[in-house]
Amino acid sequence: MTSIRLLLADDHPVVRAGLRAVLEGEPGIIVADDVATAEAAIERAALGDIDVVLMDLQFGPGMGGSAATRLITAVPGAPRVIVLTTYDTEADIVAAVEAGACGYLLKDAPPDELTAAVRAAAEGRSALAPAVAGRLIERMRVGATSLSARETEVLSLVATGRSNQQIAAELFVSEATVKSHLVHVFTKLDVDSRTAAVAVATRRGLIRPTPG
Amino acid sequence: MTSIRLLLADDHPVVRAGLRAVLEGEPGIIVADDVATAEAAIERAALGDIDVVLMDLQFGPGMGGSAATRLITAVPGAPRVIVLTTYDTEADIVAAVEAGACGYLLKDAPPDELTAAVRAAAEGRSALAPAVAGRLIERMRVGATSLSARETEVLSLVATGRSNQQIAAELFVSEATVKSHLVHVFTKLDVDSRTAAVAVATRRGLIRPTPG
DNA sequence: CCGCGGATCAAACCTTTGATGGATGCCGGT
DNA sequence: ACCGGCATCCATCAAAGGTTTGATCCGCGG
Structure with a gap:
């Protein structure tokens, strides 16, 4: 050869x-x-x-x-x-x-x-x-942990440091809705706080690190 | 020579x-x-x-x-x-x-x-x-936006998604101390939430993105 | 056709976080 | 010796975040 x-x-x-x-x-x-x-x-x-x-x-x-x-x-x-x-x-x-x-x-x-x-x-x-x-x-083993488009959008805004209120205003929805999305994100990522969600999602590449 | x-x-x-x-x-x-x-x-x-x-x-x-x-x-x-x-x-x-x-x-x-x-x-x-x-x-030019070693340590743990309680346990200090450090961090970085602090600090390279 | 799950929204409720205003001991530099 | 910065601690309260529950809309498959 x-x-x-x-x-x-x-x-x-x-x-x-x-x-x-x-x-x-x-x-x-x-x-x-x-x-x-x-x-x-x-x-x-x-x-x-x-x-x-x-x-x-x-x-x-x-x-x-x-x-x-x-x-x-x-x-x-x-x-x-x-x-x-x-x-x-x-x-x-x-x-x-x-x-x-x-x-x-x-x-x-x-x-x-x-x-x-x-x-x-x-x-x-x-x-x-x-x-x-x-x-x-x-x-x-864990399975495909994919977030919906909306969930990803919300989580990306969380990653920039915005509050639920700010995110709600930005997406023209109520703060309650933002919270709901985050609850689903937490469940899917198996975490229980926004910062942990950002950490995990960043590591897995589900969101991009802090780009505006 | x-x-x-x-x-x-x-x-x-x-x-x-x-x-x-x-x-x-x-x-x-x-x-x-x-x-x-x-x-x-x-x-x-x-x-x-x-x-x-x-x-x-x-x-x-x-x-x-x-x-x-x-x-x-x-x-x-x-x-x-x-x-x-x-x-x-x-x-x-x-x-x-x-x-x-x-x-x-x-x-x-x-x-x-x-x-x-x-x-x-x-x-x-x-x-x-x-x-x-x-x-x-x-x-x-921007001015000394440096965090103390302890502040950096705390913020790094925040970036991994840990709660104040968890951080306190990990560093063998009280939760109040963790909060104090974070207040100082917030002041120095000119933000008012942990996620925003993580976002800013990561962008400025004050902490490393999610290693641990 | 119609139920079922997923995405979206929402209001109640409880927990964590952050602000405020202190207090102590330790160190390094003037 | 004094002062300023750092780390540690405490208590309290308002705000933000997180939980629970349930409603609506939609597409997809039984």
């Missing part, structure tokens, strides 16, 4: 150099190129000589995981994509999985976990960091 | 490898060693042959910047310490400065910024990443 041709995509120069240093010496793995942006990754992957892409999920400020989605959908040859991230938040994980990533690693992964993941990806298997696998199982 | 002897301290193997790769080739810089924990960094620095330490501020889960403080105070020879971090939050910066760090870099810094900082540190000058410098200026 021929060597695995790898593309590294990360906006941190240090991380790129580190991945190179770790993976370049591995037998059967060739680091074909490294790029700093999602756009560059897509362009580079479009050349068609890439087997596996190792990419950071957090590209740029506030940018979601859509980069991985774009790469997978935009490139015809469809290389296998392993997502690399700093945190194992649920939101990131589901975003990556929905984007079609076949692997998910944390940046604090040891070198052998990295190489194992790259090889697994090249062979068509998937590779999840142990910590990440645990989270996925947990999520399946 | 003899070469600068450098110690790398970061819990991410990939980052260590990356820093090595970037700095090892530089003339006048020798990477003496790299370690994965704050404890190891202190032990290694105690040997006395280190000129500059490049260390991650976020060591382990939920660990504050006390690692840098410990290193600086615990090691007699007192090498110059450059703090390396992922985010340029205000909390991290002040923690690093108070710890006695002489430099502050972001992990997305380009290689030449890294080497420049190391050289500056070795010569006794200080080196701030441009983005960080900007923040410091902003901070001076």
Whole structure:
């Protein structure tokens, strides 16, 4: 079997150099190129000589995981994509999985976990960091905790620090209604206060952190 | 002048490898060693042959910047310490400065910024990443909106969704004390509810988003 | 067709939170 | 030695938040 041709995509120069240093010496793995942006990754992957892409999920400020989605959908040859991230938040994980990533690693992964993941990806298997696998199982166990559009809207306003009264005024409903929505949110998220709801929802990526 | 002897301290193997790769080739810089924990960094620095330490501020889960403080105070020879971090939050910066760090870099810094900082540190000058410098200026302009250590601690717990009662139990103080701290926080941040305080503090980087 | 669940609204009621106005001891700097 | 800032504590009360219960509207499937 021929060597695995790898593309590294990360906006941190240090991380790129580190991945190179770790993976370049591995037998059967060739680091074909490294790029700093999602756009560059897509362009580079479009050349068609890439087997596996190792990419950071957090590209740029506030940018979601859509980069991985774009790469997978935009490139015809469809290389296998392993997502690399700093945190194992649920939101990131589901975003990556929905984007079609076949692997998910944390940046604090040891070198052998990295190489194992790259090889697994090249062979068509998937590779999840142990910590990440645990989270996925947990999520399946608990079930899909989705909020309604209205509930999400209310909770987002709560996250900005607004009071029930302010939220009611903003949404042209009564304060009682806002409270009702929050009760449902609390039940779904299994918490019993607005701050806890915000904390949990933020961690799971159900709402965006404090954007106006 | 003899070469600068450098110690790398970061819990991410990939980052260590990356820093090595970037700095090892530089003339006048020798990477003496790299370690994965704050404890190891202190032990290694105690040997006395280190000129500059490049260390991650976020060591382990939920660990504050006390690692840098410990290193600086615990090691007699007192090498110059450059703090390396992922985010340029205000909390991290002040923690690093108070710890006695002489430099502050972001992990997305380009290689030449890294080497420049190391050289500056070795010569006794200080080196701030441009983005960080900007923040410091902003901070001076707006005025001292700093929270005390205890206030930050309390607010961080609020951000995780805990009630005043729970926080009191966790910190072994009375609920009244927790309320007092929060009143001070509200005054300093110019808000009047816990959720608003969390929102503002998170946006300003005074606390870290939901880690624990 | 009609009940059933989900989303929306609402009014009562109880609990937590925040405001106010103190009081003490400890520390670091003038 | 004094002062100011910090952390700790207390009591009380009004306001905001959270709970309970129940009503309306709607779409979907038995």
